[in-house]
Amino acid sequence: FAQNVGVIAMTGIKSRFVVVAGGGMLVLLGLLPVLGRVIASVPYPVLGGVGIVLFGSVAASGIRMLTRIDWAKNTNQLIVATSIAMGVIPIAMPTFYAEFPEPVATVSDSGISAAAITAFALNLLFHHVMPASSHKVDDRRHLSSPAESAQTVEVEGPEGDRP
Incomplete structure (x- = not known):
């Protein structure tokens, strides 16, 4: 999930123990509805603020990757x-x-x-x-002089006459 990158970027914690502990907490939330109600009572502005920071961190990580291209x-x-x-x-x-x-x-x-x-x-x-x-493109083609790259084009009039 993308938010995991944001959490790691914010906290700097990369331990697998934290992931196991988080998984255990999710199991408890699923088994004990009272805990689920406590989490569900978190106000939407708080969740929005956390989301902004997490997904902003994901975007920043993506931009950092683009600098290596x-x-x-x-x-x-x-x-x-x-x-x-x-x-x-x-x-x-x-x-x-x-x-x-x-x-x-x-x-x-x-x-x-x-x-x-x-x-x-x-x-x-x-x-x-x-x-x-x-x-690959030959990057030397733009180095030629205008005289070398110009082509002579002859234009004929409507009845084959040259202007």
């Missing part, structure tokens, strides 16, 4: 841009996936899953399936 490779920029766009589609247009097959619509209905699947698929395609040399 080699932006000189155009494929990396394409992967990030396309993934973000696919993640925004379910929010901007909720009915976009309505006509897709049910399994695709179910998975793609969440912006997070749509973005993650897109990023995974494009990363796999550009960095593992296609050889690196197949999508």
